[in-house]
Amino acid sequence: MAERVYIDADVLILGGGTAGCMAAWEARRTGGEDLKIVIVEKAFIRHSGCLSAGMNALNMYINQGKPEDYVSYARYDMCGAPIREDIMLSVANEVNDTVKIMEESGLPMKKKEDGRYLNRGKWNIEINGSLLKPITAAKAIEARAEIYNRVYITDLIVKDDACIGAVGFGVRDGKFYICRGKVTMLCAGGAAGLWRPNNHGDAHHRIWYFPFNAGSSYAMCKRAGAEMTTFEVRFVPVRTKDTYSPTGTLSIGMGAPMVNSLGQAFMKEDPHYVQWGGHTAPTPIRAYGFQRETIAHRGPVFMDTTKGDPAKVTGIKGQYLDMSPSLVLYWGCNDIDPSKEPVEIDGGDPNIVGAHAGMAGAWTRGTSRETTVGRLYVSGDALGGAPSRFISGSWTCGRITGRSMAQALKANSYDYADLEPALVDALEERTFGPLNNYLGRAKEGLWTDGTLMSGISPKQMEDRMQKIMEEYCGGRTRWYFISEPYLNIARRHIKRMRNDQLQYLCARDLHDLQLAWDVINRLDVCQLVVEHISFRKETRFPGYVLRTDYPEADPDYDCFINSKWDPETDEVVCFKVPYEQIVPGDRRKETI
Amino acid sequence: MPPKADPTKCDGCQGESEPLCEQVCPGNLMTLDKETRKAYCREPGDCWDCMTCTKACPRQAIQTTLQYQIAYFPGKLIPLVGTNSVTWTSIDCHGRVERFVMKTLVSPDDEDED
Ligand SMILES: Cc1cc2nc3c(=O)[nH]c(=O)nc-3n(C[C@H](O)[C@H](O)[C@H](O)COP(=O)(O)OP(=O)(O)OC[C@H]3O[C@@H](n4cnc5c(N)ncnc54)[C@H](O)[C@@H]3O)c2cc1C
Ligand code: SF4
Ligand code: SF4
Numbered sequence: 056m057a058e059r060v061y062i063d064a065d066v067l068i069l070g071g072g073t074a075g076c077m078a079a080w081e082a083r084r085t086g087g088e089d090l091k092i093v094i095v096e097k098a099f100i101r102h103s104g105c106l107s108a109g110m111n112a113l114n115m116y117i118n119q120g121k122p123e124d125y126v127s128y129a130r131y132d133m134c135g136a137p138i139r140e141d142i143m144l145s146v147a148n149e150v151n152d153t154v155k156i157m158e159e160s161g162l163p164m165k166k167k168e169d170g171r172y173l174n175r176g177k178w179n180i181e182i183n184g185s186l187l188k189p190i191t192a193a194k195a196i197e198a199r200a201e202i203y204n205r206v207y208i209t210d211l212i213v214k215d216d217a218c219i220g221a222v223g224f225g226v227r228d229g230k231f232y233i234c235r236g237k238v239t240m241l242c243a244g245g246a247a248g249l250w251r252p253n254n255h256g257d258a259h260h261r262i263w264y265f266p267f268n269a270g271s272s273y274a275m276c277k278r279a280g281a282e283m284t285t286f287e288v289r290f291v292p293v294r295t296k297d298t299y300s301p302t303g304t305l306s307i308g309m310g311a312p313m314v315n316s317l318g319q320a321f322m323k324e325d326p327h328y329v330q331w332g333g334h335t336a337p338t339p340i341r342a343y344g345f346q347r348e349t350i351a352h353r354g355p356v357f358m359d360t361t362k363g364d365p366a367k368v369t370g371i372k373g374q375y376l377d378m379s380p381s382l383v384l385y386w387g388c389n390d391i392d393p394s395k396e397p398v399e400i401d402g403g404d405p406n407i408v409g410a411h412a413g414m415a416g417a418w419t420r421g422t423s424r425e426t427t428v429g430r431l432y433v434s435g436d437a438l439g440g441a442p443s444r445f446i447s448g449s450w451t452c453g454r455i456t457g458r459s460m461a462q463a464l465k466a467n468s469y470d471y472a473d474l475e476p477a478l479v480d481a482l483e484e485r486t487f488g489p490l491n492n493y494l495g496r497a498k499e500g501l502w503t504d505g506t507l508m509s510g511i512s513p514k515q516m517e518d519r520m521q522k523i524m525e526e527y528c529g530g531r532t533r534w535y536f537i538s539e540p541y542l543n544i545a546r547r548h549i550k551r552m553r554n555d556q557l558q559y560l561c562a563r564d565l566h567d568l569q570l571a572w573d574v575i576n577r578l579d580v581c582q583l584v585v586e587h588i589s590f591r592k593e594t595r596f597p598g599y600v601l602r603t604d605y606p607e608a609d610p611d612y613d614c615f616i617n618s619k620w621d622p623e624t625d626e627v628v629c630f631k632v633p634y635e636q637i638v639p640g641d642r643r644k645e646t647i
Numbered sequence: 648m649p650p651k652a653d654p655t656k657c658d659g660c661q662g663e664s665e666p667l668c669e670q671v672c673p674g675n676l677m678t679l680d681k682e683t684r685k686a687y688c689r690e691p692g693d694c695w696d697c698m699t700c701t702k703a704c705p706r707q708a709i710q711t712t713l714q715y716q717i718a719y720f721p722g723k724l725i726p727l728v729g730t731n732s733v734t735w736t737s738i739d740c741h742g743r744v745e746r747f748v749m750k751t752l753v754s755p756d757d758e759d760e761d
Contacts, residue, residue, distance in 0.1 A: 102671040108697035163750045183750040185733060190752075205675075226675055257649055258714040259692035260674075266695050267674045297717045373747050376735050380724060381696045381713060387739030388718035566675055566689065 057224070057231040057487060062203070063471055064093035066460050067236025069208045069221055070243035070272070071096035072104035073446055074410075074435030074453030076195035077153070078240055081454035083198035086461030092200040095234060097207040097226060097243075097569070098267065101192045104244055105265045105436075106446065109185035111304065111377040114445035115150055116172065116180045120647045122147030126638045127646040128178060129443040132337045133288070134596055134608075135642035137615050137634030138414065139440035144637060145422045145455055146441070146448045153451040154180070162190050175307045177647075185377045187446070206232050207569050208271065209486045211239065211279040211431065212474070218279060218431035219472035222482045226565055231483050237469040238430045238460045241275060242453065244268030245408035245415070245436035246580045248517065248573070251525040251532070252404050254297065263292040263299040264406040267573075272437035273407065273415065274576035277583060277620050277627075282418040282427040284439035284617045284632070286580075286587035289405040290338075290413035291535060291599050293345045295358075296401040300379035302358055305398060306334075308371050309363030313344065314397065315353035338412040342598025345402055346534055357397035365394035404531055405599070407580055410435050410449045413599075414442040415583075418617055418632075423463075424456040430469065432456050440615060489513070489562035489571035496561055510561035513570035516552070520574065523548045524581055528588070529600060538604040542589045549581045554625065582627055583618065590616050590629035649691030649714070650677070650700050656708035659684040668700035668709060676700075702726050702733065730754070 066082045068075045071094040079092050086092075096103055117125055125147040130138050154172075158164050163183040165173035172180040195202065208223035212235075220235040247264035254261040277283055294300060305311045312320040312334055319325070322334040322344050331340040345356050371393065375382045386393065409416035416439025417426045424432045434456040435449040444452055463469070484491075493510065500508040524530060527545035529537035557575065562568040593609035594602045615632040640646055650668070659679055660666035668677040668686050676688050677700050686708070688694055701709040711724045722740040726733050731754035735747045 098673040098675065099671050102697075102699045102703075103673045107673045107699055108695070158753075161753045163753050185749060186751045254714070254716065255692075256714070256716065257691040258716055260695050261714070261717065262695075265673075266693070369745075369747075372737075372745070373749055376733075376747055376749055380698055380726070380735065381711075383735070383737050383745075384711070384713055384722055384724040384739070385718050387737055387743070387745070388713055388720075388722035390719075390740075566678075569675060 057229060057483065060225070060230050060232045062093055062232065062234040063091070064201070064234065065091045065237045065464055066093070066457070067220060067234055067239045068092070068094045068200070069239065069241045070104070071100040071192065071195060071202065072242060072244055072435060073106055073191060073449040074242040074456065075240065076100070076191045077450040077453035078242065078434060078457035078460070079200040080194040080198040081457035082461045085458045086464060090461065090464070092198060093203065093234065094195055094200045095203045095206045095208055095221070095223065095232070097205065099204045100195065100202055101189045103188065104268065106188040106191060107265065108380070109378045110182070110187050110446060111184055111374045112175055112179045112181050113154060113447040114179045115443065115448040116154055116178060117147060117151050118172070118174045118178060118180070123638045124646045125178060127640060130638070130642055131645045132412065133414065133442055134337045134339055136595055137613065138442060140635065140637040141422050142419070142438070142441040146444055146451045149454065150447050150451045153454060154447055157190065157450065160190055160194060162187070175303065179303070181374070183377055191450070203232070207572060208243065208275070209572055210482060211241070211275050212478070212482070213279045213428060214472055216280070217429035222486055224486050224565070224568065226569055229565055231486060233474065233479060235471045235474070237471065238432060238463055240432040240434065240456055240460060241272050242433060242435045242437050243271040245406060246270030246273060246577060247406050249407065249521070249524050249577055249581055249584065250404040250528070250530040251521040253401065253531060261297065261299065263294055263403045264408065268436070269573035270407065270576040270580035272433065273417070273583065274579035276417040276426060276431070276433065276437070277579055279428050279431065280619065281431065282617050282619050283583060284416060284418045284615050286407065286415045286583040286618070287591045287600060287616055288414050288596055289584065289599050290408050290411055291342045291405050292403040293342045293400055294403060295382060296399040298379060298382045298385050299403055300375055300382040302400060304371060304374050305358045305360055305393070308374065309360040309367055309393065311358040311360040311363060311398070313341070313400070314357050314359045315348045316355055317353055320359070321348055339596040339598040342402065344598070345400065346598060350534055355399050357399050359397045360393040361395060361397055363394065368392070368394050402531055405535070407584065408436045409438050409441070410444040410452070412442060415439055422455070423459050424452070425459070425463070432460055487568070489560045490568050493561035493563055507561055509559070511556070511559040513560065513562060513567055513574050516556070516560055516574045517577070520549070520552060520578055520581060528585060534601070535599070536601050536603050537588055538602060539589065542585055545585050546589070549578060549585060550625070553578050553582065586618060586627040586629055587616050649688045649694040650709045650711065652686045653708045653710060654683070654685050656706045657685045658706060659686065660705070667703045667705060671699045671703045673697060673699065698726065702728050
């Protein structure tokens with residue numbers, strides 16, 4: 056038995072990232088001085104999560120128009136698809152306040168001569184965001200949240216349809232952490248690494264999404280019995296080749312359009328794309344444009360930076376140093392001068408995210424951020440149905456969650472639940488399972504290279520999972536094409552891995568145990584993805600999922616696809632949930 | 648570009664309760680070699696190239712190069728972290744040097760600068 060650490064919190068926050076830190080801050084503001092706020096984070100809060108490399112822009116800011124206009128934009132950018140307009144509106148209403156709070160907390164904002172924030176396009180503003188994460192973490196510290204670094208959360212504890220806490224292990228100390236929360240917030244980000252990455256070997260993690268968010272949020276919600284939404288909308292990044300740096304920096308900074316190898320600015324010129332909105336078409340359509348041009352042998356596809364002002368290149372490099380420093384070196388070591396030659400772009404492995412240009416996550420009640428499991432809240436990438444919140448929207452959404460939890464504590468007399476010793480023992484056994492499995496199986500023998508004769512490492516299992524998803528669930532090398540016969544094979548293998556193969560999963564040490572849980576969680580997310588894509592028998596987001604058996608959009612699917620996992624049968628049961636339009640107007644157009 | 652630590656510079660952060668690179672890595676990758684007491688990245692392929700460890704090292708022992716599969720040799724990118732800014736030096740594979748100073752925090756004397 057591991058040494059145990061018991062933690063009790065009024066507000067228990069799992070994942071000290073973009074959303075989690077701001078939730079702590081707002082919970083303190085709303086809940087008052089006596090509230091006990093705890094953050095449990097698997098890494099080190101000052102440098103964890105999506106923001107760890109820094110970022111150069113806040114993609115959500117109401118520069119112009121009203122919050123409703125932003126909602127209309129987010130809807131448009133998802134091809135007019137159903138989005139949770141109630142949630143989006145609540146974020147849009149407060150996002151500008153949040154940015155002001157962060158500026159006052161030391162975030163360097165770029166400004167125009169008139170003193171207003173320097174915008175990049177309609178809804179983005181530029182920042183010097185190299186220290187975004189330390190600045191964000193400082194808000195949680197300012198709120199006097201009690202912070203536990205290097206604790207990996209493995210499961211939520213649910214009793215009578217309500218979440219009463221969570222358990223995990225100390226990545227460094229190997230202790231078993233048992234946390235009780237009067238309310239619990241899960242904000243451990245989205246899911247990278249379900250599909251095969253483009254680069255291999257020492258560049259395996261040269262991918263777009265933060266690879267250490269491995270779907271914990273979704274997997275834990277799913278296992279806790281929460282209703283999940285929109286796992287068929289995966290985000291396919293089209294970014295600078297090999298480094299996955301954003302292209303917006305180039306398209307806006309250098310006035311660079313996407314061009315094919317014939318030099319055609321196809322999004323603007325080809326009527327096939329113009330009907331979708333041309334070069335400002337929705338994100339899935341721009342990804343589709345890249346794919347279609349390449350498949351039609353008009354690749355490679357580039358951002359044509361050669362027509363821009365060469366004097367701007369230094370400034371562009373500076374912007375990349377704030378969020379994707381490797382690109383600057385990549386140019387230097389590949390003899391690329393963007394003012395003289397166009398910058399090649401490429402599609403990456405798909406990602407499951409809730410706050411970027413995707414919208415998978417837990418379904419929430421109204422604008423409370425409470426899931427269908429009582430006292431369990433979500434935010435950031437973990438929250439579903441509300442795309443395009445990005446950093447500033449995730450901060451804001453986190454604040455709203457923090458406030459909502461503090462209000463729920465005031466309105467209800469929630470108390471700590473008693474934990475039965477047998478339950479705690481069972482959770483401990485499960486948490487350390489792969490580690491103990493290693494010890495047991497090591498006795499059965501090791502090969503001369505030191506690997507187990509009768510066990511599988513987390514890496515091996517990850518490779519197998521990525522191969523299945525790549526080849527049968529529309530990976531990058533399969534041009535993102537999917538159809539039912541392929542999905543059937545993916546379904547069979549993912550099930551087999553989850554139900555039969557996990558018994559062989561072994562972790563040598565605590566770092567490996569983290570990797571083991573990453574793959575356990577990813578496999579749960581794979582199951583959600585396969586079932587959701589299979590249920591949506593149409594193609595609504597062409598660049599994200601191209602269903603070759605249902606290539607058109609079908610009005611019957613103009614709704615959310617939600618699901619619930621049945622632990623008895625291990626089935627993910629999908630069903631339709633109607634969409635409610637709040638912001639009037641044509642859903643396939645932006646209001647401004 | 649998985650970080651590489653220079654054995655002549657890395658002192659294992661003696662005196663710190665935990666080596667700084669190890670403390671900050673979001674992927675739990677930096678660790679000390681048990682025998683040499685010097686830092687290394689335990690699984691280069693798992694590194695996201697966020698450069699947090701490189702920026703955090705008090706002895707500038709960690710160097711950033713690109714994976715050879717994606718870029719030519721040699722070439723390096725060196726951040727020097729100041730109080731309110733970071734100075735980047737990029738040396739490309741032909742030895743050409745470029746320097747950039749990027750603001751990182753609002754400083755009290757910003758008002759005068761603008
Ligand atoms: C490469 C990239 C570029 C982007 N560019 C921009 C941009 O320019 N502008 C913009 O506005 N937005 C951008 N975004 C989007 C934005 O960064 C995200 O939407 C936002 O940061 C998500 O916030 P979050 O709180 O959900 O996740 P995170 O901030 O990643 O927080 C999740 C936290 O949970 C922790 N965690 C994970 N699993 C566990 C576990 N099992 N136990 C305990 N803790 C755990 C993680 O360590 C992390 O600290 C970008 C995203 C990426 C990946
Ligand atoms: S931070 Fe630098 S000096 Fe300290 S252990 Fe790491 S590489 Fe060595
Ligand atoms: S660059 Fe980032 S991910 Fe890679 S070892 Fe350093 S801190 Fe970890």
